[in-house]
Amino acid sequence: MAMARRMATFICLFVVGLSFAAAGDVTLDDDDSSPNIPGCNNKLQLVKVKNWVDNVEGESFAGLTARFGLPLPSDAAKAFKLPAVLSNPLNCCSTASKLSGSIALSMRGDCAFTTKAEVAQAAGAAALVVINDEEDLYKMVCSENDTSLNISIPVLMIPKSRGDALNKSIADKQRVELLLYAPNRPDVDFAVIFLWMMAVGTIIAAALWSLLTSEQTDERYNELSPKESSNLEAVKDDSEKEVLDITAKGAIVFVIVASTFLVLLYFFMSSWFVWLLVVLFCIGGIEGMHNIIVTLVLSKCRNCGRKTVHLPLLDEVSVLSLVVLLFCVVFAVVWAVRRQASYSWVGQDILGICLMITVLQMARLPNIKVASVLLCCAFVYDIFWVFVSPLIFHESVMIAVARGDNSSGESIPMLLRIPRLFDPWGGYDMIGFGDILFPGLLICFAFRYSMLKCIQDP
Numbered sequence: 001m002a003m004a005r006r007m008a009t010f011i012c013l014f015v016v017g018l019s020f021a022a023a024g025d026v027t028l029d030d031d032d033s034s035p036n037i038p039g040c041n042n043k044l045q046l047v048k049v050k051n052w053v054d055n056v057e058g059e060s061f062a063g064l065t066a067r068f069g070l071p072l073p074s075d076a077a078k079a080f081k082l083p084a085v086l087s088n089p090l091n092c093c094s095t096a097s098k099l100s101g102s103i104a105l106s107m108r109g110d111c112a113f114t115t116k117a118e119v120a121q122a123a124g125a126a127a128l129v130v131i132n133d134e135e136d137l138y139k140m141v142c143s144e145n146d147t148s149l150n151i152s153i154p155v156l157m158i159p160k161s162r163g164d165a166l167n168k169s170i171a172d173k174q175r176v177e178l179l180l181y182a183p184n185r186p187d188v189d190f191a192v193i194f195l196w197m198m199a200v201g202t203i204i205a206a207a208l209w210s211l212l213t214s215e216q217t218d219e220r221y222n223e224l225s226p227k228e229s230s231n232l233e234a235v236k237d238d239s240e241k242e243v244l245d246i247t248a249k250g251a252i253v254f255v256i257v258a259s260t261f262l263v264l265l266y267f268f269m270s271s272w273f274v275w276l277l278v279v280l281f282c283i284g285g286i287e288g289m290h291n292i293i294v295t296l297v298l299s300k301c302r303n304c305g306r307k308t309v310h311l312p313l314l315d316e317v318s319v320l321s322l323v324v325l326l327f328c329v330v331f332a333v334v335w336a337v338r339r340q341a342s343y344s345w346v347g348q349d350i351l352g353i354c355l356m357i358t359v360l361q362m363a364r365l366p367n368i369k370v371a372s373v374l375l376c377c378a379f380v381y382d383i384f385w386v387f388v389s390p391l392i393f394h395e396s397v398m399i400a401v402a403r404g405d406n407s408s409g410e411s412i413p414m415l416l417r418i419p420r421l422f423d424p425w426g427g428y429d430m431i432g433f434g435d436i437l438f439p440g441l442l443i444c445f446a447f448r449y450s451m452l453k454c455i456q457d458p
Contacts, residue, residue, distance in 0.1 A: 037142060037149070038149070039068055039149030039150055039151060040067045040068045040114075040141070040142035040149050041067065042065065042066070042067050042068060042069065042071060044064060044065060044066075044067065044139060045064070045065045045071070045072070045182040046062055046063070046064060046065075046182065046425065047062065047063040047064065047065055047072060047156045047180055047181070047182050048060055048061075048062065048063075048076075048180075048181055048182070048183055048424070048425070049061050049062070049063050049129075049156075049158060049162070049178060049179075049180055050076070050081075050178065050179040050180075051084075051166065051176065051177065051178050051179075052081070052175075052176070052177040052178075053169045053174050053175070053176055054174050054175055055175070055177075061158065061159070061162045062137070062158075062159075062425070063129070063137065063156040063157055063158040063180070064137040064138075064139065064140075064156060064157050065140075065154065065155065065156045065182065066113060066117070066140035066141070066155040066156065066157070067139075067140065067141045067142055068113075068114060068117065068140075068142060068149050068151050068155060069117060069128075069151045069152075069153055069154050069155035070151075070152050070153055070154045071154070071182070072154050072156075072180050072181050072182040073181050073182070074181065074182055074183055074184050075181065075183070076179065076181045076183075078181070079179050079180060079181040080126070080179070081177050081178070081179040082101065082102060082103050082126050082127070082177065082178060082179075083101075083102050083103070083175065083176065083177050084102065084103045084104075084105055084129070084166060084170070084176040084177065084178045085099060085102045085103070085104065085105065085170070086104075086105050086167065086170055087099065087104045087105060087106045087119075087120060087123075087125075090106065090107050091106060091107055091109060091110040091111065091116070092104065092106035092107075092116040092119050092120055092128070093110045093111035093115060093116065093119065094119065095119065095122075095123075097123065098123055098124055099120060099123040099124050099125035100123075100124035100125075101124070101126060102125060102126060103125065103126055103127045103128075103129055103178050103180070104120040104123070104125040104127070104128050104129065105129050105131060105163065105166060105167070105170070106120065106128060106129070106130050106131065107130075107131050107133075107163075108130050108131060108132050108133050108138070108157070109133065112143060113130065113140040113141075113155070114142060114143070114149060114151070116128060116130065116155075117151045117153065117155045118151065120153065121151060121152065121153050125153060126153060127153050127154040127155070127156070127180060128153060128154070128155045128156075129156055129157075129158055129163075129178070129180075130155070130156070130157045130158070131157075131158055131160060131162075131163025131164075131166075131167070132157050132158065132159055132160050132163070133160055134159075134160055135159045135160055135161060136159070137157055137158075137159065138157055140155065140157055154180060156180065183424035183425070184424075185423055185424070185425065186422050186423060189420065189423065189429065190421070190422060191418045191419065191420045191421065191422075191423070191428075191429040192429050194418050195416065195417075195418050195429050195430075195431055198349065198353065198416055198418070199416065199431055199435070199436050202353050202356050202357060202436055202440070203360070203436065203439065203440040203443050203444075205353075205357055206356065206357045206360035206361060206440055206444055207360075207440075207443055207444045207447040208447075209357065209360075209361055243362060243364055244362055244363045244364065245364055245365075245366045246363060246364065246365055246366070246370055246374060246441070247366075247370060248369060248370050248373045248374075251370060251373045251374035251377050252373065252377060254374075254377075255377040255378070255380075255381050258381065259381065259385070262385060262397060262398070262401060263397065265401045266393070266397045266400055266401050269400075269401065274411065274412060277412050277413065277414070278336055278339070278413055279336075281351065281352075281355075281413045281414060282332040282333070282335070282336055282351070284351075284355045284359075285328075285332055285350075285351030285352065285354060285355045286325070286328045286329055286331075286332050286351075287355070287358065288351070288354035288355035288356070288357065288358035288359070289328045289331065289332075289350070289351065289354040289355075290321070290324050290325050290328045291354075291358045292354050292357060292358065293324045293327075293328070294320060294321055294324050297320060297324075298320075304320050305318045305320045305321070306318075307319045307320070309322065331347065331350075331351075332351060334347070335347035335348060335351065339413070342419075345417050345418060345419060345428065348413055348416075348417065349416050349417070349418070352413075352414070352415070352416050352433065353416070355433075356433060356436055356437055356440070359437065360437065360440050360441065360444050363441065364441070364444065364445065364448075365441050365442065365444075365445040368445075371441070371442050371445060374438070374441070375438060375442065378434065378438050382398070382434075385397050385398040386398045386399065402415075402432075414432060414433050415430045415431060415432045415433060416430065416431050416433075416436070417429065417430040417431075
């Protein structure tokens with residue numbers, strides 16, 4: 001079991017560098033660089049696009065309004081469901097065929113967005129939907145040459161994949177209808193509060209674990225105190241608990257290895273690679289859950305672990321440990337199989353919390369010097385791969401990897417997530433393991449130091 005614990009620690013520390021805090025849906029920042037001219041001073045808004053193909057409703061998706069045009073209603077009940085047609089020509093840069101009472105679909109390119117909107121409006125379109133040439137949503141603003149605009153129809157942009165799907169349906173002579181509205185988000189995101197409570201609770205549980213399980217808390221670290229240690233029993237306990245002290249050199253090597261692994265994921269991201277991460281996550285989660293359940297049971301009933309059974313290869317094994325292990329394996333397998341379900345976040349969070357509590361008990365900072373080196377390296381790591389990497393790779397490597405494999409919808413599981421139940425946009429609030437483990441290591445170190453000082457200077 002000691003080897004399994006070391007494996008769990010290695011797995012979590014190896015993939016923790018891939019984790020980061022992120023929202024689970026489309027977000028936007030307003031653009032103040034756009035010329036503020038009459039008719040071009042609208043606030044950018046996310047649009048919910050409902051669609052029907054031959055009266056069969058499809059999955060809603062997000063679009064983004066332009067700086068110009070008529071604002072969309074915030075309530076779906078006040079919006080109109082209208083047929084969607086392709087503009088002719090498709091770029092909507094010159095006189096278009098009659099589009100009366102329809103939502104015009106246009107491809108991006110060949111002329112200004114304002115020109116497309118004016119052409120569609122002149123043809124009688126009720127709205128203009130511009131299909132982007134990539135998955136990100138581009139902010140449609142006015143140019144310096146525009147002096148005044150009089151566009152009285154809504155204008156928005158949708159991602160390439162969604163536009164291609166609509167185009168295909170129309171080309172197949174199917175009736176496509178769209179309903180456009182821009183729902184407002186609640187002022188308070190309650191999901192963030194619960195996510196914060198999970199993250200802080202994980203660190204507190206890890207720091208207080210020795211007290212919760214009645215373990216000794218007077219570990220002696222020469223780095224913590226210059227005094228001679230005469231408590232041989234405490235040293236023995238530390239060795240039995242498979243404690244891994246992180247060194248300054250190890251902190252630097254960790255960042256280098258994590259960066260290498262991040263680049264490999266960026267270039268070779270695929271469904272099988274994500275599956276490998278899922279398997280590693282399950283192995284670490286099983287070990288973490290097993291360790292927590294067994295420890296809690298034995299702290300309340302010490303005699304529960306005395307009954308043993310002989311198994312091939314494993315020799316003598318506690319019945320309690322075996323039963324708990326089988327339960328943990330079943331739990332992890334069910335989560336892995338059903339991880340695309342709407343409720344899978346519960347299992348993912350349970351496995352992740354158990355794994356992090358176990359790692360924070362096994363991987364420890366021996367002194368403040370190592371803590372400073374590790375946290376500084378982690379800071380540089382995050383800054384580089386989120387904000388500097390776009391200058392080299394033309395996009396944020398960290399964000400690209402965290403999004404996972406777009407073709408299969410797979411994403412890395414090394415994060416805690418909780419759904420936005422009161423948000424009309426849905427999605428998830430997330431926080432990566434790294435955002436919990438790195439400060440958790442420092443807090444656990446400070447707690448052990450305080451306990452040691454209390455023992456030395458009562």
